[in-house]
Amino acid sequence: MASLKTLLARPWIWSFVGALLVWLATIAFTGGYGAGGMVTAALSLAVFTVIVGVGQMFVITLGPGNVDLSLPANIGLASAVAMKVMGGSDAMIVVGLLAALACGAAIGAINYLLIWALRIPPIIATLSASFIIQSVDISYGRGLQIKPPPGFADFTNWQVLGIPVLAILTVLFTIGAAIALQRMIYGRSVLAIGQNIRAAWLAGVNVGRIRFLTYTLSGALGGIDGALLAGYFRGANVDIGNEYLLASIAVVVIGGTSVAGGKANVPGVWGAALFLVLLLTMLNTFGVSAGVRLLLTGLIIVGVITAAGGEKTVR
Amino acid sequence: MSAPIDNGFKGSAARNAAARARLLRGLLPALSLALVLAAIAWLNPRAISYFGFSLMLNLAIPIALATIAQMFVIAGNELDLSIGTFVGFVGCVTATWLKDAPLIGVAILAGSIGIYALLGALIHLRNLPSIVVTLGMSFVWQGLAILVLPKPGGKAPDWLLAIMSFKPPLIPFPIIAALLIAAVVHFGLMRTSYGAILRGSGGNPAALRRAGWSLLKTKIVLFALAGLFGVLSGMALIGITTSADANIGNGYTLLAIAGVILGGGEFVGGRVSPIGAVIGALTLALAASPLLTFMHIPPDWQVAANGAILIIVLAARVLISRRER
Numbered sequence: 106m107a108s109l110k111t112l113l114a115r116p117w118i119w120s121f122v123g124a125l126l127v128w129l130a131t132i133a134f135t136g137g138y139g140a141g142g143m144v145t146a147a148l149s150l151a152v153f154t155v156i157v158g159v160g161q162m163f164v165i166t167l168g169p170g171n172v173d174l175s176l177p178a179n180i181g182l183a184s185a186v187a188m189k190v191m192g193g194s195d196a197m198i199v200v201g202l203l204a205a206l207a208c209g210a211a212i213g214a215i216n217y218l219l220i221w222a223l224r225i226p227p228i229i230a231t232l233s234a235s236f237i238i239q240s241v242d243i244s245y246g247r248g249l250q251i252k253p254p255p256g257f258a259d260f261t262n263w264q265v266l267g268i269p270v271l272a273i274l275t276v277l278f279t280i281g282a283a284i285a286l287q288r289m290i291y292g293r294s295v296l297a298i299g300q301n302i303r304a305a306w307l308a309g310v311n312v313g314r315i316r317f318l319t320y321t322l323s324g325a326l327g328g329i330d331g332a333l334l335a336g337y338f339r340g341a342n343v344d345i346g347n348e349y350l351l352a353s354i355a356v357v358v359i360g361g362t363s364v365a366g367g368k369a370n371v372p373g374v375w376g377a378a379l380f381l382v383l384l385l386t387m388l389n390t391f392g393v394s395a396g397v398r399l400l401l402t403g404l405i406i407v408g409v410i411t412a413a414g415g416e417k418t419v420r
Numbered sequence: 421m422s423a424p425i426d427n428g429f430k431g432s433a434a435r436n437a438a439a440r441a442r443l444l445r446g447l448l449p450a451l452s453l454a455l456v457l458a459a460i461a462w463l464n465p466r467a468i469s470y471f472g473f474s475l476m477l478n479l480a481i482p483i484a485l486a487t488i489a490q491m492f493v494i495a496g497n498e499l500d501l502s503i504g505t506f507v508g509f510v511g512c513v514t515a516t517w518l519k520d521a522p523l524i525g526v527a528i529l530a531g532s533i534g535i536y537a538l539l540g541a542l543i544h545l546r547n548l549p550s551i552v553v554t555l556g557m558s559f560v561w562q563g564l565a566i567l568v569l570p571k572p573g574g575k576a577p578d579w580l581l582a583i584m585s586f587k588p589p590l591i592p593f594p595i596i597a598a599l600l601i602a603a604v605v606h607f608g609l610m611r612t613s614y615g616a617i618l619r620g621s622g623g624n625p626a627a628l629r630r631a632g633w634s635l636l637k638t639k640i641v642l643f644a645l646a647g648l649f650g651v652l653s654g655m656a657l658i659g660i661t662t663s664a665d666a667n668i669g670n671g672y673t674l675l676a677i678a679g680v681i682l683g684g685g686e687f688v689g690g691r692v693s694p695i696g697a698v699i700g701a702l703t704l705a706l707a708a709s710p711l712l713t714f715m716h717i718p719p720d721w722q723v724a725a726n727g728a729i730l731i732i733v734l735a736a737r738v739l740i741s742r743r744e745r
Contacts, residue, residue, distance in 0.1 A: 170687065170688070172551060219731065222735075222738075223731070223734045223735055223737075223738050224738055224741075225734050226687040226688070228499065228551075228677075228687065229677070229681055229687065229730070229734070232674060232677060232678070232727075232730075233678075233727040233728075233730040233731050233734075234727065235727070236674070236678075236723045236724055236726050236727025236728075236730070237723075237724045237727040237728065239723050239724070240720055240721045240722070240723045240724030240725075240727075241724070243720045243723075244718070244720040244721065247720070350555070351555045351556070351558070351559070354551065354552055354555060355552065355555070355556070358549065358552050364549035364551075364552065394566075394567075394570075395563075395566055396563045396564070396565075396566030396567035396570070397563065397567065398563070399559045399560070399562050399563030399566065400559070400560055400563030400564055400567070401563070402556075402559050402563075403556045403557060403558070403559030403560035403561075403562075403563060404556075404560055406552070406555075406556035406559070407553055407556040407557060407560070410548055410549075410552050410553060410556065411542060411546055411548060411553075
């Protein structure tokens, strides 16, 4: 167990070190100006990546080929559903959040249904589902009241002593996710399936049920993320989730979760999300053009994966 | 028409049943295309003409080329999520450098194929997940495209415009081009000995390595071929649209994956079919836009139509595979 811990400890430390280095580089550039504000902003934005990142992490941990490509479409639709249900009224906030959660969970369940019924790789299932969700969103979101209720917008932007409340809640959520992963039957089953699906099945793990739960969980987290994003950015739109396809997968991998499955890391998701957000802030601070920013983001992600990855599957 | 797949050792009755199921499975892409064509013919008989096909299949050539590019990557058990933005980048280079300074333009495009080859080497040597690497690369290509062409514009080289607007007698150009692409790639990948090695690198890498073949080399070749067909796709696209935009190819990533799968490709095991992939691309090109227009369905549902076709075809495949057992 101890050796496993040191093994796990290594990857996620690096994501935090990376985040720290990027932060230091930026404040060195600005001469210390806005150092605290940058952390606040980074925490607020990282929250959205962490929430979907955790869902994606559970899915990826199920083993090779498991990935949820429907998250961007899911986030887009859920943000529209949440805003529609809330209808700009503070009284409907909880109902709207529940609706977004249900919408996301339903999408996750459909994803697994496709995987199970058509016996197709999850990539194709979530891809075909995302095609359809995207169209539903475009058609449904047209001419909608998309502004969040003022109370909800304030809540998602609420800060206490420079720390976003949403970030605190997300930290609590990730602690819960870490416990679920390492200490609960559900999480251990996910890890077991990722390590060897056949051995897990022979050992009595209900593989179908665990996979169903994992895809539903990922979908539900995407849904709630959509609602929160719409609140934070004060409005829903079709493209609101687009950047979260790369972000959700990248934070999982940079955070030290094995793409081959069976090995997950929750703290690393936070470190990697902060790293990515601070990276964007740094490039913006340096005043580079949109093209250079995209180019560098891509190169750094490929570079980090090359440096961090390279682990051989033990088989 | 169908991809040859090696036989297992089975009894002759079982083998016959399996052969029939396999034939059906191999014909599935062609059947879906025929179905879509029949629907179009029924809804709008005038579309089934020389002019109608030229118009409807206009964008099918770049889609088919991008699908072939994706197919090479999938043949090696990898996935390329950057092919769309790569096509966009190539488009931007085609509409600027390739027209103004052809030599530099050719050098840039050749270099980008080289980068694809390097990616293949990197993915193999460091055992990296191709999904993440190519997702990162999609940002790189998009960034480069914006740097090359910050605002939509540029102009396609005249020779390219001439090729893409070529009007052969009797058979519309897109159909001839599709047949040509399918035939060339089918011969190269399915009928040559190194093609078999390339497919084998996805089917049974361990066996291939023990037989003394370099998996590094096969991966480099597969990715370089993907880059080559990505370049052809971007050039063909600009030859049709005449000008470029940094986001012009973004939709191609998903279309290309869908095309490969529709054409009978499998995600693992090196089971791909070039002819199927081209047919898959044609089906998507026809079903996404012309069919919906004739059915008076708003364009909002274009993407959904792609998803629905994918699901229907996969469901049909499951039904057939059940008989294969």
